[in-house]
Amino acid sequence: MSGTVYRRTLLIGALVSLTISAPSVAFAQEAKAPDYEAIVAAPDRTDADRQADQRRQPAKMLAFTGVRTGMKVLDMEASAGYSTELLARAVGPTGTVYAQDSAAVIERFVKDRFDIRAQKPAMKNVVHVVRNFDDPIPPDVSGLDLITFFFAYHDITYMEVDRAAMNKKMFAALKPGGFLIIADHSAKAGDGINVARTLHRIEESTLKQEIEAAGFKLVAEADFLRHPEDPRDAKVFQPTVPNDEFVLKYQKPL
Structure with missing residues (x-):
């Protein structure tokens, strides 16, 4: 092979290599974890949200979820949108967050608070989904x-909701390998769902049993909201000691 032909072959090989690797590099950049601390510190977040941050520890929560730029996310019972907005900032303009609420919850508790938040630039990639909990995902949404x-x-648990159907719908909407992050206020062992309406707590083992019955596999647990000093016998609103809360990561098997 002559020197000219050899150099030409090397050049063609280099161009082919760049063409193949460029999408992979772009995908890697797209999937890069955002700066969660910077998201929480964004200057346009409200004072009310910053007060909630003190007990919710959102930077740690976002890191535990593993949310990335460009992801497609569903936020169940978005309520006034505190977590929805944080997730929207994390996925960025190339991602989408579906914020689910039932019409009954909006009417009784949310009112126009979500709509007010939705006007913020950070919420441009959010789709408000008003659907019942046992059928929470639009039929055209999949591969979350x-x-x-x-x-x-x-x-x-104290609403007229088929929780088994709800959990199966969430399982079906996730892509294989996708994650469900679920957090709640912890009840005492043996309480099950009996104190859900009165204390707004649920026994962790009861929740796990219901979620895992849908096919989800527990892959991680977080302790950053654990407070063993909580006797777990009082309402979670205005507690005398910080509420004990569990945070679980489930995965849909590949």
Whole structure:
């Protein structure tokens, strides 16, 4: 092979290599974890949200979820949108967050608070989904990367909701390998769902049993909201000691 032909072959090989590797590099950059601390510190977040941060520890929560730029996320019982906004900032303009609420919850508790938040630029990639809990996902939505269900599963237990159907719908909507992050206020052993309406707590083992019955596999647990000093016998609103709360990561098997 002559020197000219050899150099030409090397050049063609280098161009082919760049063409093949460029999408991989772009995908890696797209999937990069955002700066969670910077998201929480964003200057346009409200004072009310910053007060909630003190007990919710959102940077740690976002890191535990593993939310990435470009992801497609469902936030169950979004309520006024505190977590929805944080997730929207994390996935960025190339991602989407579906914020689910039932019409009954909006009417009784949310009112126009979500709509006010939705006007913020950070919420441009959010789709408000008003659907019942036992059928929470629009039929045209599938292949979700992540579902979050924060401090609200206990509420579902005293509503007229088929929780088994709800959990199966969430399982079906996730892509294989996708994650469900669920957090709630801890009840005492043996309480089950009996104190969900009165204390707004749920026994961790009861929740685990219901979620795992849908096919989810527990892959991690976090302790950053654990407070063993909590006797778990009082309402979670305005507690005398910090509430003991569990945070669980489930995965849909590949």
